[in-house]
Amino acid sequence: MNWQRLRTWFSQLPTHVIIIGLSLFWLIPTLGLLVTSFRPVQDANVSGWWTALSSAPGGEVYQQYCADCHGADGAAILAADLSDPDFVTNYRRSLQIRVTLDDEYNGVVHMAEETRPSDQELADILAFLRRSSGVETRPRFTLNNYVDAIVGYRGTSSYQASCEEGTQSPDLTCNFIADINNPRGMWQAFLNTLIVTLPATILPLIFGALAAYAFSWIEFRGRMVLFALLVGLQIVPLQMTLVPISRLYNQLGLSATFTGVWLFHTGFGLPYAIYLMRNFIGALPKDLFESAYLDGATHWTAFWRLALPLSMPALASLAIFQFLWVWNDLLVALVFLTGRKPVLTYQINNLVQSLGGGWHLLTASAFLSMLLPLIVFFAFQRYFVRGLLAGSVKG
Ligand code: HEC
Known part of the structure; x- marks a missing residue:
C-alpha cells in the first residue's frame, strides 16, 4: 500500500518539478514588474x-x-x-x-x-x-506610480511632487478627484474597457448558448451542415475582416462607437462559443430533456430551466476566456474605437511610447489593468472544479 503511494509519488515527481519550474519562470518576471511598479521613478x-x-x-x-x-x-x-x-x-x-x-x-x-x-x-x-550617506532620503517604495498612471501624469518627477512645486502639466488641476477623469489617464480607459468588455462577453454567451441548444435539441433541416459551417468559421482570421468591416461601419455610422466593438467581438466570439456549448449541451442526458418535453415543457423552459443551469461550468470557462480576450485586446480597439475612446491597452501603449523608459508608469498601469481579470478569474475558478451535474439530478 505504502509502496504503491511512494511509486505514484515518484512517477508524478517530474511533472511536479516541471510545473513548479514553469510557474517560477513566469512568476519571477511578474514579481519584478510588481516591485518596479512601487519604486520611485529615480530608482527604477x-x-x-x-x-x-x-x-x-x-x-x-x-x-x-x-x-x-x-x-x-x-x-x-x-x-x-x-x-x-x-x-x-x-x-x-x-x-x-x-x-x-x-x-x-x-x-x-x-x-x-x-x-x-x-x-x-x-x-x-x-x-x-x-x-x-543620507543624501538620498527618498522612501524605497511609493504609491506615486499608481497615482501618476491613474491621472495620466507623465512628467519627470511625480504628480504629487510637481503639484507641490506648482509645475504640473496644463491639463491637470492638482485636484485628484477632478484629475482622475483626465482622458489621458487610466481611470477613463478602465471605464471604457469595462463598457467594451461586459457586453462583448455576455452577448456571445447568451447567443452561443441559445444556438447551441437549438443545434442540440431542436430538429430542423440542414442542422449538421449549418453547424459544420459555423465550426469552419472559427478559422477566419480576424485581421482579414478589419478593412471590410471598418468600411461597413463607416457607412453605418458605427465607427468609434461601443456598439461597433460589441458587434465585432460578438461575431468573432460566437463560432467558438456555439461549438463549445453545443458539445456541452448536446452531451447532457437525453432522458432529462425527453421527460421534460413529456411533462409539457416548451423549448424555452427546457433551455432556461435545464440546459442553462446544467451548463454552468462550460459557460463559466467560456466567460473567462472571452472576457480575458476582449479585456486584453488592442487591435480591435485600436481599429474600431481609435484614440477617441481609449481603452486600457491603448493607454498603456501610449505611456510607453511617449516616454521611452517610463517603466514605472508601464508597470503600474500593467498591474492596474490586471486587477479585474485576476478578480474575475478567482471568482469564477470554482466553476472549473465544481462537479458537472452535482446536485442538479436527483436519484
Ligand atoms: C585599490 C583601492 C581602491 C578601490 C578598490 C577603490 N578605490 Fe576609490 N579611491 C582609492 C584611492 C587611493 C583614492 C584617492 C584618494 C585621494 O584622493 O588621495 C580613491 C578616490 C575615490 C573617489 C574620489 C575621487 C575624487 O574626486 O577625489 C571616488 C568617488 C572613489 N574613489 C570611488 C570608488 C568606488 C565607487 C569604488 C568601487 C567601485 C572605488 N573607489 C574603489 C582607492 C580605491
Whole structure:
C-alpha cells in the first residue's frame, strides 16, 4: 500500500518539478514588474528591481568592489570619504564615478579595467552611497506610480511632487478627484474597457448558448451542415475582416462607437462559443430533456430551466476566456474605437511610447489593468472544479 503511494509519488515527481519550474519562470518576471511598479521613478531608472528587496540596496555590490580600500562605511580614505554627504553630492550620475575609476592616484590606477563593476553595478553602488550617506532620503517604495498612471501624469518627477512645486502639466488641476477623469489617464480607459468588455462577453454567451441548444435539441433541416459551417468559421482570421468591416461601419455610422466593438467581438466570439456549448449541451442526458418535453415543457423552459443551469461550468470557462480576450485586446480597439475612446491597452501603449523608459508608469498601469481579470478569474475558478451535474439530478 505504502509502496504503491511512494511509486505514484515518484512517477508524478517530474511533472511536479516541471510545473513548479514553469510557474517560477513566469512568476519571477511578474514579481519584478510588481516591485518596479512601487519604486520611485529615480530608482527604477537607475537600478534593478532586485536591489530594492535587499536590506541595503546596492550594498553587496559596493562590498564586492570598493570596500577593500574605502572601508565598509566608505570612510577609510580621508581624502575620499564616501560616507560624506558633501562629497557624494558631487556625483550625480554613475557615469561620473566611472570616469573617476579611470584616474590614477599616486601612480596607481584607481581600478584596473578588468576588475571594474559594470554600468548597472555602478548605478547600484551610487544609489547605495547616496542612501547611506543620507543624501538620498527618498522612501524605497511609493504609491506615486499608481497615482501618476491613474491621472495620466507623465512628467519627470511625480504628480504629487510637481503639484507641490506648482509645475504640473496644463491639463491637470492638482485636484485628484477632478484629475482622475483626465482622458489621458487610466481611470477613463478602465471605464471604457469595462463598457467594451461586459457586453462583448455576455452577448456571445447568451447567443452561443441559445444556438447551441437549438443545434442540440431542436430538429430542423440542414442542422449538421449549418453547424459544420459555423465550426469552419472559427478559422477566419480576424485581421482579414478589419478593412471590410471598418468600411461597413463607416457607412453605418458605427465607427468609434461601443456598439461597433460589441458587434465585432460578438461575431468573432460566437463560432467558438456555439461549438463549445453545443458539445456541452448536446452531451447532457437525453432522458432529462425527453421527460421534460413529456411533462409539457416548451423549448424555452427546457433551455432556461435545464440546459442553462446544467451548463454552468462550460459557460463559466467560456466567460473567462472571452472576457480575458476582449479585456486584453488592442487591435480591435485600436481599429474600431481609435484614440477617441481609449481603452486600457491603448493607454498603456501610449505611456510607453511617449516616454521611452517610463517603466514605472508601464508597470503600474500593467498591474492596474490586471486587477479585474485576476478578480474575475478567482471568482469564477470554482466553476472549473465544481462537479458537472452535482446536485442538479436527483436519484
Ligand atoms: C585599490 C583601492 C581602491 C578601490 C578598490 C577603490 N578605490 Fe576609490 N579611491 C582609492 C584611492 C587611493 C583614492 C584617492 C584618494 C585621494 O584622493 O588621495 C580613491 C578616490 C575615490 C573617489 C574620489 C575621487 C575624487 O574626486 O577625489 C571616488 C568617488 C572613489 N574613489 C570611488 C570608488 C568606488 C565607487 C569604488 C568601487 C567601485 C572605488 N573607489 C574603489 C582607492 C580605491
